[in-house]
Amino acid sequence: MTAITTAYPATWRRPPFIADGRLRWALIAGAVAYFVLAIGGLEINWVRIGEGLERGWRFVAAFARPDFLSRWDDIALGMQESLTMALTSTAVGILLSVPIGIGAARNLVPRPVYLVCRAIVAGARSFQEIIIAIFFVAMVGFGPFAGFLTLSLSTIGFLGKLLAEDIEDIDEAQAEAIRATGGSWLQLVNYGIQPQVMPRLIGLSLYRLDINFRESAVVGIVGAGGIGATLNTALDRYEFDSAAAILLLIIAIVMLCEYGSSLVRRRIQ
Amino acid sequence: MLRIEGLTKRYRTGDLALEGVDLEVPAGQVMGLIGPSGAGKSTLIRCINRLVEPSAGRVFLGGAEVTGLGRAQLRAMRRRMGMIFQEFALVERLTVMENVLSGRLGYVPFWRSLSRRFPPEDVTKAYRTLDRVGLIDHVDKRADALSGGQRQRVGIARALVQDPDILLIDEPTASLDPKTSRQIMRLIGEICSERGLAAIVNIHDVGLAQMFLQRIVGLRHGKVVFDGPAEALKPDVLTQIYGEEDWTRSIRDDEEDGDAARADRKHGDHAAEPERERLAGLT
Numbered sequence: 001m002t003a004i005t006t007a008y009p010a011t012w013r014r015p016p017f018i019a020d021g022r023l024r025w026a027l028i029a030g031a032v033a034y035f036v037l038a039i040g041g042l043e044i045n046w047v048r049i050g051e052g053l054e055r056g057w058r059f060v061a062a063f064a065r066p067d068f069l070s071r072w073d074d075i076a077l078g079m080q081e082s083l084t085m086a087l088t089s090t091a092v093g094i095l096l097s098v099p100i101g102i103g104a105a106r107n108l109v110p111r112p113v114y115l116v117c118r119a120i121v122a123g124a125r126s127f128q129e130i131i132i133a134i135f136f137v138a139m140v141g142f143g144p145f146a147g148f149l150t151l152s153l154s155t156i157g158f159l160g161k162l163l164a165e166d167i168e169d170i171d172e173a174q175a176e177a178i179r180a181t182g183g184s185w186l187q188l189v190n191y192g193i194q195p196q197v198m199p200r201l202i203g204l205s206l207y208r209l210d211i212n213f214r215e216s217a218v219v220g221i222v223g224a225g226g227i228g229a230t231l232n233t234a235l236d237r238y239e240f241d242s243a244a245a246i247l248l249l250i251i252a253i254v255m256l257c258e259y260g261s262s263l264v265r266r267r268i269q
Numbered sequence: 270m271l272r273i274e275g276l277t278k279r280y281r282t283g284d285l286a287l288e289g290v291d292l293e294v295p296a297g298q299v300m301g302l303i304g305p306s307g308a309g310k311s312t313l314i315r316c317i318n319r320l321v322e323p324s325a326g327r328v329f330l331g332g333a334e335v336t337g338l339g340r341a342q343l344r345a346m347r348r349r350m351g352m353i354f355q356e357f358a359l360v361e362r363l364t365v366m367e368n369v370l371s372g373r374l375g376y377v378p379f380w381r382s383l384s385r386r387f388p389p390e391d392v393t394k395a396y397r398t399l400d401r402v403g404l405i406d407h408v409d410k411r412a413d414a415l416s417g418g419q420r421q422r423v424g425i426a427r428a429l430v431q432d433p434d435i436l437l438i439d440e441p442t443a444s445l446d447p448k449t450s451r452q453i454m455r456l457i458g459e460i461c462s463e464r465g466l467a468a469i470v471n472i473h474d475v476g477l478a479q480m481f482l483q484r485i486v487g488l489r490h491g492k493v494v495f496d497g498p499a500e501a502l503k504p505d506v507l508t509q510i511y512g513e514e515d516w517t518r519s520i521r522d523d524e525e526d527g528d529a530a531r532a533d534r535k536h537g538d539h540a541a542e543p544e545r546e547r548l549a550g551l552t
Contacts, residue, residue: 177358182347182375191371195362
């Protein structure tokens with residue numbers, strides 16, 4: 001063997017993401033300039049912040065002595081409404097999002113069905129819960145029914161989209177095998193698809209249940225009933241100790257949901 | 270039994286996977302289909318049960334035309350063709366029994382399959398078939414708890430409970446070790462002769478094909494380039510199917526050409542030596 005000597009370089013650098021050096025530095029400079037200008041554009045009123053800090057401190061201090069008792073009837077009613085709203089809207093949301101989610105899976109349905117179901121999902125997802133809640137309050141009046149409608153709609157958007165994506169990601173071979181036996185479309189869904197997506201669907205549904213409970217507290221602020229309405233009233237009256245009690249209860253229930261759903265999810269995997 | 274006339278498949282991407290394939294498989298014959306990757310073997314067997322829709326040509330099963338059937342008739346036709354897959358294609362989270370019973374889906378109404386209340390005859394048939402493939406003790410296990418060889422046995426049982434006239438078998442041993450591969454091929458051969466079933470077996474392993482199959486069809490670039498008995502697979506034929514390569518070592522050594530094969534094998538052992546060293550170095 002004759003040794004052929006070639007001089008190889010001893011250093012190597014990863015090629016930059018933006019190859020053009022000038023463009024790269026221009027983008028960085030632009031981002032920095034924008035950030036500086038944006039900070040400068042904030043109008044900060046230090047007097048108001050000073051006043052607000054004091055109120056804020058009273059609010060924080062109220063957590064040390066939350067008052068569950070003086071407004072207990074209102075709190076209990078609000079909690080009951082919120083829990084009802086969360087459970088019913090999750091149940092209705094799941095029932096409606098399963099057919100819509102199946103319809104929005106490209107690999108399972110004809111194109112027109114796919115487009116219609118995708119449009120429903122996109123529509124349900126396009127607005128934040130508060131905006132939908134304001135709309136439903138205007139439509140059906142104040143109270144938990146508006147909240148129920150809001151949360152059902154956003155559950156459809158959430159579960160429908162994630163279920164459709166899960167179905168599009170399945171192992172096609174398993175579905176193909178069911179098709180090859182001469183099974184019908186419904187049998188294909190039941191044997192070829194459902195076993196593959198079920199654990200994730202259950203997990204997502206439980207997750208959505210605790211989202212819906214948390215959201216039920218938010219939509220109440222715009223008049224859609226539930227614990228949010230009670231919280232809003234307490235804050236309007238500067239009853240920070242009652243408000244603290246409500247917030248502590250919300251935290252406790254959310255943590256309970258979280259713990260419960262992670263327990264179930266671990267079992268079904 | 271199965272007749273294919275002028276079968277052509279052009280995919281939407283423009284790739285011509287099959288070009289005017291004519292083929293006939295008589296009842297009870299187990300035919301091997303070999304050819305390089307991308308030759309159209311998988312497409313061919315999927316065009317027979319129309320998991321892939323052929324672009325042109327006709328397929329007949331027992332005198333009835335498969336191509337051109339409507340949805341419901343196609344489903345009824347698919348019951349007569351059992352399919353066995355490369356990566357087994359079992360529904361992983363269902364039990365062995367559910368996987369086998371899914372072979373009956375074409376026969377039972379939706380509500381029965383949904384509630385898993387299959388007719389008693391079907392359940393008995395599933396038990397009997399599971400016993401035949403040696404899995405009677407694994408009925409309630411989930412499919413993903415089984416080994417590769419066991420899974421392929423479930424796949425075979427699923428195809429058999431369909432009461433098919435023909436088996437379409439796509440690379441049955443591609444994900445199995447050599448010993449299990451032989452066992453699976455032997456099982457397929459035995460079952461086909463027990464039941465007088467015809468079969469088309471896509472297979473990569475030329476040696477295995479020669480060992481278990483009588484008739485071999487070679488496919489290259491979507492066309493049939495060889496059709497003959499397994500013994501006729503000589504180096505020049507393999508070159509015709511796969512392209513230029515030293516084929517002497519891949520061919521099974523029969524008694525007739527034992528000397529040449531033995532010499533080749535010796536040669537082969539030497540060639541395998543550095544390979545083994547390289548692998549040892551990797552561990």
